[in-house]
Amino acid sequence: MVRTRRTPAGARLTATATALTCVVALLTAGCTGDDSDGFRPGAADAGDPYVPGHGNGGYDVTHYGLDVRYDPPTDRLTGRAVITATATQDLSRFNLDLVGLDVATVRVGDAPADHRRGNGELVVTPRDGLPRGRQFTVTVDYAGVPTAVEDGSLGSGGFLHTADGAVALGQPDSAATWFPVNDHPSDKASYDLAVTVPDGLAALSNGVPGPKSSADGWTTWRWSERTPMASYLSTLVIGDYRVVTGTHAGRPMVTAVAASLPATGAAASSLARTGEIVDFLASRFGPYPFDSYGGIVIADDRIGYALETQSRPVYGPAFFADDRPNPGVVAHELAHQWFGDSVSLTRWGDIWLNEGFASYAEWLWEEHDGGRTAQRNFELQYAKTDWSQPSVEPGRELMFGTAVYKRGALTVHALRRTVGDDAFFRILRTWTAERATGNATTADLVTLAERVAGRQLRPLFDAWLVGGSAPTLP
Ligand SMILES: [Zn+2]
Numbered sequence: 291m292v293r294t295r296r297t298p299a300g301a302r303l304t305a306t307a308t309a310l311t312c313v314v315a316l317l318t319a320g321c322t323g324d325d326s327d328g329f330r331p332g333a334a335d336a337g338d339p340y341v342p343g344h345g346n347g348g349y350d351v352t353h354y355g356l357d358v359r360y361d362p363p364t365d366r367l368t369g370r371a372v373i374t375a376t377a378t379q380d381l382s383r384f385n386l387d388l389v390g391l392d393v394a395t396v397r398v399g400d401a402p403a404d405h406r407r408g409n410g411e412l413v414v415t416p417r418d419g420l421p422r423g424r425q426f427t428v429t430v431d432y433a434g435v436p437t438a439v440e441d442g443s444l445g446s447g448g449f450l451h452t453a454d455g456a457v458a459l460g461q462p463d464s465a466a467t468w469f470p471v472n473d474h475p476s477d478k479a480s481y482d483l484a485v486t487v488p489d490g491l492a493a494l495s496n497g498v499p500g501p502k503s504s505a506d507g508w509t510t511w512r513w514s515e516r517t518p519m520a521s522y523l524s525t526l527v528i529g530d531y532r533v534v535t536g537t538h539a540g541r542p543m544v545t546a547v548a549a550s551l552p553a554t555g556a557a558a559s560s561l562a563r564t565g566e567i568v569d570f571l572a573s574r575f576g577p578y579p580f581d582s583y584g585g586i587v588i589a590d591d592r593i594g595y596a597l598e599t600q601s602r603p604v605y606g607p608a609f610f611a612d613d614r615p616n617p618g619v620v621a622h623e624l625a626h627q628w629f630g631d632s633v634s635l636t637r638w639g640d641i642w643l644n645e646g647f648a649s650y651a652e653w654l655w656e657e658h659d660g661g662r663t664a665q666r667n668f669e670l671q672y673a674k675t676d677w678s679q680p681s682v683e684p685g686r687e688l689m690f691g692t693a694v695y696k697r698g699a700l701t702v703h704a705l706r707r708t709v710g711d712d713a714f715f716r717i718l719r720t721w722t723a724e725r726a727t728g729n730a731t732t733a734d735l736v737t738l739a740e741r742v743a744g745r746q747l748r749p750l751f752d753a754w755l756v757g758g759s760a761p762t763l764p
Contacts, residue, residue, distance in 0.1 A: 329419035332384035334411060336474035340638035340686050341462050343410055345474025346385040349375040349420075352479050356469050359486040359508070360493075360528055365451045367391070368433040371469045376425045383415040387466035387473035389448070391434040398428055412470050430470045437467055446592040454550075455491055455529030457588055459597055459604050462638055462689075465521040475634045476729055478518035485526060486510045492531040496524060496600045498542050498582045499535065515600060517580050518727045520634045525599035527586050532558075538565040542582045544602065548589035557587040557610040563617050568624050570658055571651060575625070576719040579632035579726055585620065598626030598648070617659060618652045625651030633725040640732050641689050642681040642755065646698020653699060668703040671696050672763070680756040682732050701754035707764040708750055709743045717742045 332348020355372040373386070389410045396405040398416035406413050412430070420426055439448030439460055447460020448467035458468045465471045472479075484500075485493040486508050493511035496519060500512030515524075531546040532553065545561050552558070564585050572578050584602040593606035596619050603623035609616045629651075630644035653664040679693035681701060688694070706714040717739045721730075724738065732755070740747045753761040 327380075327419070329380040329382040332379065332381055334385045334413075336472075336476055338474060338476075338637045338639075340689060341474065344387060344463055344466075345476065346387065346472050348379050348381045348384050349377050349472070351375045351472050351477050352425075354469065354471070354479055354481045356481065357484045357486075358468065358526075360456060362451070362455050362488065362491070362528070365435050365456075366433065367436050367449075367468060369431075369469060371428075371430045371432070371471075373428045373430070373470065374425065375428065375472075377420040377422050380422050381416075381420040383413060384420075386412045386414065386428070386430070386470040387463075388412040388430075388432070388470040389439075389466045390437040391432045391468075393470075394431040394433065396428065396430050398426055403428075410466060428470075432470065439463060439467060446594075449526075450590065450592060452529060452588075452590045455487070456526070457528075457590060457593065457604070458524075458526040459593060459599065461522050461597055463522060465524050468526060471521045473521045475520035475522060475638075476636055478520050478634060478727070478729070480518060481513075481515045481524060483513045483526075484510050485513075485528070487528050490530075491528055492533050492546060494525075494527040494531065494533070494544070494546050494586055494602070496602055497580075499544055515580075517600075517632070519600045519631070523598065523600040523631055525586075525597070525602070525604055527588060527604060529588075531586070538568070538583050539578070541580075542584075544582065544584040545586070546584075547587045548607075550589045551587060551607065551610075552613070555610065556613045556615045557605070557607070560610060560615050560617055560620055561585045561587055561605075563620060564624065567617060567621050567655065568627075570655065571621070571625055571628070574651075574654060574715060574718065575628045576722045579627060579722070585623070596623050598623045598630055598644075600631045601627070618656060621655035622648045622652050628722045632727055633722060634729050636729040636731050638689060639683040640730075641684070642694045642698035642701075643730065643732060643735065645690075645695045646681065646702055649695045649699035650702040653703070664703060668700060671700055672760070675700065675760070677758060677760050682755050697755070701751065704750065704754045704761070704764050705739065705747070708747070709739075709745070713743045 332346055335343055336345025351373055353374040358367055358369040360367045387410055396403045396414050401417045404415040436449035438446055438450050447464045449458045458464055463473055466473045483495050487493045489507050489509050495513040497513050497515030500514055503510050530549040532549055533546045536543045547558050568578055580601040582601045587605045589607050594608055596605040596609055609619045625648040629647035653667040657663045675697055681693050681697045684691055684694050720742050721738055736748055736751050
């Protein structure tokens with residue numbers, strides 16, 4: 291990780307030290323300051339060991355209103371974020387995640403608030419404490435040259451300046467490089483984005499497109515994602531793109547391919563199957579969870595991955611190398627709209643809940659599209675799986691490893707073989723319905739699967755997800 295941030299353990303130590311100081315103070319002259327009236331600082335961290343320093347505590351964000359301007363020649367971004375949140379404790383101060391960028395002013399409600407920076411954090415102290423349950427707005431004016439996130443195991447992410455504009459993208463983190471945010475999937479929120487770029491460039495993001503307006507050589511693009519979204523699923527893609535706007539199933543469909551890629555090549559033809567693939571997946575997983583569709587293919591080779599950015603996945607150019615069509619990657623990213631985007635992780639150690647199901651969706655799609663059956667893919671994968679690597683809690687370095695993706699997909703198919711097709715697809719559709727727009731854990735899935743199937747399934751999940759040797763074939 292590029293960032294050096296305080297670890298959760300460090301945060302706990304600091305909190306303990308503060309509490310001890312306070313006890314000592316109480317014994318002598320009374321405990322003054324933050325704790326005197328029960329108000330205390332929100333945690334500087336979501337407590338997720340896979341992403342130390344990310345996320346925060348003490349409040350829950352419901353909405354981000356973002357207004358940003360980006361000038362490619364200077365790589366300078368100017369922004370205002372209006373964040374609507376509710377205090378979940380009596381809050382004396384709270385943190386937002388923000389990497390780089392200079393903060394000019396912060397207001398809580400109408401009142402100026404004290405703020406300081408450090409280690410990817412923006413620490414905000416409102417003039418008055420925020421009682422638990424109080425809804426409040428934070429307005430942050432900021433500007434600067436945004437930074438990328440370089441991580442050896444995960445590739446480039448964050449805000450990347452490209453040949454014709456910029457791309458903000460990345461998992462598990464990227465959002466904090468272009469706006470102040472509670473940067474952990476456990477705090478989902480709706481978004482409105484207005485992004486102003488020089489005339490002639492596209493500025494693409496998540497959700498439903500709003501009206502565009504132009505003035506003085508600049509064009510403002512507007513996007514609205516009304517269904518709660520995890521921050522890593524937000525994206526901003528600026529540049530020279532062929533944008534196709536239409537509708538699918540009565541909802542906006544916006545696809546875009548970098549203008550430097552062939553107009554009728556594999557990227558464009560694969561992306562054009564988005565509607566067909568999403569309809570197939572909906573027939574298996576239940577209704578599509580969002581109010582818009584789409585996808586974006588970028589041309590920058592530094593993005594060696596595709597990401598399921600909500601309602602509009604972003605695909606790196608390598609997936610369409612040698613002009614080979616690749617509907618499989620489209621099926622994978624679209625499957626995430628149910629598994630990961632609508633039903634999101636509570637903590638990153640359960641990332642197989644995203645990747646196992648998305649990988650399994652590739653098998654379902656391949657069979658539907660006239661290729662290998664899911665059963666055959668299962669058999670081939672089973673034969674070459676290293677059972678020493680667990681799918682659950684794979685460790686930070688292997689959070690995008692084979693055990694998360696392929697062993698996860700094996701587990702999904704083993705469940706199907708065990709309970710039968712009828713119960714299996716009822717489990718999937720019940721999961722995506724009951725957990726829609728929320729967060730969940732592996733334990734939640736096991737409980738739900740046992741309830742829907744009416745039988746004990748924990749030993750099956752344990753053997754297929756984390757057992758140290760090849761499980762017996764169902
Ligand atoms: Zn995936």
